[in-house]
Amino acid sequence: MKYLDEYRDPVLARRLLEELRKLATKPWTIMEVCGGQTHTIVRQGIDELLPAGIRMIHGPGCPVCVTPLAMVDKAVAIAARPEVTFTSYGDMLRVPGSTGDLVGVKARGGDVRVVYSPLDAVRIAEAHPDRQVVFFAVGFETTAPANAMAVLHAAARGLANFTVLVSHVLVPPAITAILDAPDNEVRGFLAAGHVCAVMGYTQYEPIAARYRVPIVVTGFEPLDLIEGILMTVRQLEEGRAEVENQYARAVHRAGNTAAQDAIREVFTVTARSWRGVGEIPASGLALAPRYAAYDAEHRFAVESLNTTEHPACIAGDILRGTRLPTDCAAYGTACTPRTPLGAPMVSAEGTCAAFHGAGRQRSTVGSR
Amino acid sequence: MCLGIPGRIVEVRASADRPDLRTGIVDFEGLRRPVCLVYTPEAQIGDYVIVHVGFAISRVDEAEAARTLAVIRAIPDALARELGTTLERT
Numbered sequence: 001m002k003y004l005d006e007y008r009d010p011v012l013a014r015r016l017l018e019e020l021r022k023l024a025t026k027p028w029t030i031m032e033v034c035g036g037q038t039h040t041i042v043r044q045g046i047d048e049l050l051p052a053g054i055r056m057i058h059g060p061g062c063p064v065c066v067t068p069l070a071m072v073d074k075a076v077a078i079a080a081r082p083e084v085t086f087t088s089y090g091d092m093l094r095v096p097g098s099t100g101d102l103v104g105v106k107a108r109g110g111d112v113r114v115v116y117s118p119l120d121a122v123r124i125a126e127a128h129p130d131r132q133v134v135f136f137a138v139g140f141e142t143t144a145p146a147n148a149m150a151v152l153h154a155a156a157r158g159l160a161n162f163t164v165l166v167s168h169v170l171v172p173p174a175i176t177a178i179l180d181a182p183d184n185e186v187r188g189f190l191a192a193g194h195v196c197a198v199m200g201y202t203q204y205e206p207i208a209a210r211y212r213v214p215i216v217v218t219g220f221e222p223l224d225l226i227e228g229i230l231m232t233v234r235q236l237e238e239g240r241a242e243v244e245n246q247y248a249r250a251v252h253r254a255g256n257t258a259a260q261d262a263i264r265e266v267f268t269v270t271a272r273s274w275r276g277v278g279e280i281p282a283s284g285l286a287l288a289p290r291y292a293a294y295d296a297e298h299r300f301a302v303e304s305l306n307t308t309e310h311p312a313c314i315a316g317d318i319l320r321g322t323r324l325p326t327d328c329a330a331y332g333t334a335c336t337p338r339t340p341l342g343a344p345m346v347s348a349e350g351t352c353a354a355f356h357g358a359g360r361q362r363s364t365v366g367s368r
Numbered sequence: 369m370c371l372g373i374p375g376r377i378v379e380v381r382a383s384a385d386r387p388d389l390r391t392g393i394v395d396f397e398g399l400r401r402p403v404c405l406v407y408t409p410e411a412q413i414g415d416y417v418i419v420h421v422g423f424a425i426s427r428v429d430e431a432e433a434a435r436t437l438a439v440i441r442a443i444p445d446a447l448a449r450e451l452g453t454t455l456e457r458t
């Protein structure tokens with residue numbers, strides 16, 4: 001556990017926590033949705049500083065972790081083709097598929113390359129007209145504007161050898177799915193600041209009203225998180241259920257409209273299956289029919305493959321917030337960031353990796 | 369790839385192959401990367417922006433940029449993963 005003195009402003013942190021202690025009369029369960037926020041909460045021990053009864057659940061906020069196994073398997077199958085140069089954000093390379101990962105394809109001689117921006121993938125396609133360049137377009141609303149522009153750019157350049165394997169996911173439908181679950185315990189949400197910087201937060205207003213849950217747009221700095229939790233608890237105690245913006249420094253209600261326009265031009269909303277969670281209606285983005293020529297699934301006609309998760313992995317429970325990484329028998333032993341058995345151990349934003357990085361120990365026998 | 373990294377715009381120019389695609393160079397504490405500025409048309413040299421996978425998405429002030437960077441530094445390898453290890457140091 002970390003000490004408050006390590007905070008940028010320990011006095012303010014202490015004051016906010018004191019206020020929270022006075023305010024909280026009942027137990028409340030709150031979910032943070034963004035993997036960056038999970039990392040800060042676990043690393044700074046914010047969950048351990050909260051008054052008794054205020055419980056944080058770590059939501060499905062890591063795009064690497066929720067990319068469905070079937071999609072990872074498709075990526076592996078396409079990347080293994082001799083005519084393909086497969087490009088991806090680095091995080092996706094070690095995500096285990098049913099029969100291996102992209103690193104394995106590379107080791108067997110496949111042309112797999114890490115790019116930092118989808119425009120780099122477009123540039124590779126331009127420089128190598130003899131290669132079929134495929135980009136693995138994954139992520140939440142934060143990477144969608146970039147991936148949309150890569151398609152627009154390729155279309156403007158008339159590139160015939162560039163396609164994208166799209167597995168985009170959207171946050172608001174995931175929140176709705178969590179609230180719809182019969183055993184849901186979450187009473188309030190911290191919405192991800194950077195997702196809202198792109199999309200704004202009008203989409204959360206009907207959710208807050210319909211389900212009577214407070215949703216607070218929150219940054220991912222320690223003080224932001226304590227303040228976001230305080231604002232959520234204050235609403236809960238006062239019986240309010242509104243969308244509030246803790247992160248006004250970077251987020252406006254309407255978001256970035258130019259980025260939203262590009263997303264709407266290139267993508268259409270579709271059902272997506274979330275790794276460990278299952279299919280959620282209208283929870284993802286696919287290429288709009290007018291950009292079908294840029295769809296890697298089309299071009300390479302990969303069939304749905306038989307998928308199997310590692311039997312020890314309880315990632316589904318972890319992504320839904322019903323169990324903690326420290327409840328997993330493989331945590332820290334068979335499964336580590338170097339030898340991940342499941343996706344939440346791969347990316348630093350994954351809950352299992354965040355716990356491991358902060359040195360949290362596996363639950364002792366009998367604690368569960 | 370989901371973390372936005374704050375940096376300061378040090379150069380703005382039209383993209384060589386797409387004049388309508390506004391690009392620039394952003395300085396991340398000494399590490400410089402080309403960044404697409406098409407979604408932040410109002411951002412000028414000297415402004416701080418949050419960059420997601422090579423695209424500036426929002427403008428922030430200098431203090432906010434410093435805070436966000438401090439958090440990202442605490443996440444193992446986050447900067448290297450988001451910006452690449454083969455950075456040109458300038």
Ligand code: SF4
Binds near residue numbers: 345
């Ligand atoms: S610790 Fe590893 S095996 Fe266990 S749930 Fe997390 S990713 Fe899966």
